[in-house]
Amino acid sequence: MRKRKPLTDAEGEVRELTAEDFRHMRPLSDFPELAELVRKRGERGPQKAPTKQQVTLRLDRDVLDRFRSTGPGWQGRINEALRKARVG
Numbered sequence: 001m002r003k004r005k006p007l008t009d010a011e012g013e014v015r016e017l018t019a020e021d022f023r024h025m026r027p028l029s030d031f032p033e034l035a036e037l038v039r040k041r042g043e044r045g046p047q048k049a050p051t052k053q054q055v056t057l058r059l060d061r062d063v064l065d066r067f068r069s070t071g072p073g074w075q076g077r078i079n080e081a082l083r084k085a086r087v088g
Contacts, residue, residue, distance in 0.1 A: 052079075 004024070008014050028038065039045060059078075067074040 004020065005015070007017075007021070028034065067078050070077060
């Protein structure tokens, strides 16, 4: 059996995988000790600081459209607008 070429070079760059590399790959299920590191599709990891609470909130369509049109992070911007508007 000949020795396979390393997957990375001295600078840490990963080389292109070959058909031989794929033949030697093993499924993740062969490593039960890693099962706790794998998340299922759509599953989130634990929050570092769970300070927010999920709620259902009904907003006017134009308000929602305005915040969504500003791109990713629109929910955080709604949170900030509500924070600025709170009384007392």
